Amino acid sequence: MTSTPSPLPSLNDPHVLAEITAMSDRYEKALGDNALEELDALFYDGPETIRYGVGENLYGFSEIQAFRRARTGGSPPRDVLRRVITTIGQNVATVDLEFRRRGGQKTGRQSQTWIRTPEGWKILAAHVSLMADVS
Incomplete structure (x- = not known):
C-alpha cells in the first residue's frame, strides 16, 4: 500500500519569520557578549540537542553547557556576512549564516535548527565550521 505524501508545510510565514529573525539576533548578541x-x-535542554563545532562534537544540552563554561573568553568576535532563514510551518525553522572572525581570513558557516517549545523557540541542532583554504 502506498501513501500519498503530505503537502509541504508553508514556508516563510511572515509572522514566524519575524520571530526567528529576532531569535537569531538574540543569539548573535549573546554569543558576542559571551x-x-x-x-x-x-x-533546547535535552539529550537530543547536538552542537558540532569547529573542533568539537557535543551531544546533549549538558555537554554544550559544559563546553561553553570551559571556553576562556567565549567565541571569537565575528561579523555576519550573509544569513538565510527558512521557516517550515509554525514550529520549525532553520538559520544558516556565513561569518568571518574579526582579523581572520576564513569564511565560517553556522547552521541551526530551531523548534517551538512550550518555553518558546529553542535550538535543537547547530553546526559551526570554517571553510578550508582552497589552493
Whole structure:
C-alpha cells in the first residue's frame, strides 16, 4: 500500500519569520557578549540537542553547557556576512549564516535548527565550521 505524501508545510510565514529573525539576533548578541545564561536559554535542554563545532562534537544540552563554561573568553568576535532563514510551518525553522572572525581570513558557516517549545523557540541542532583554504 502506498501513501500519498503530505503537502509541504508553508514556508516563510511572515509572522514566524519575524520571530526567528529576532531569535537569531538574540543569539548573535549573546554569543558576542559571551552571555552564558542567555546562550543556555536559547538551546533546547535535552539529550537530543547536538552542537558540532569547529573542533568539537557535543551531544546533549549538558555537554554544550559544559563546553561553553570551559571556553576562556567565549567565541571569537565575528561579523555576519550573509544569513538565510527558512521557516517550515509554525514550529520549525532553520538559520544558516556565513561569518568571518574579526582579523581572520576564513569564511565560517553556522547552521541551526530551531523548534517551538512550550518555553518558546529553542535550538535543537547547530553546526559551526570554517571553510578550508582552497589552493
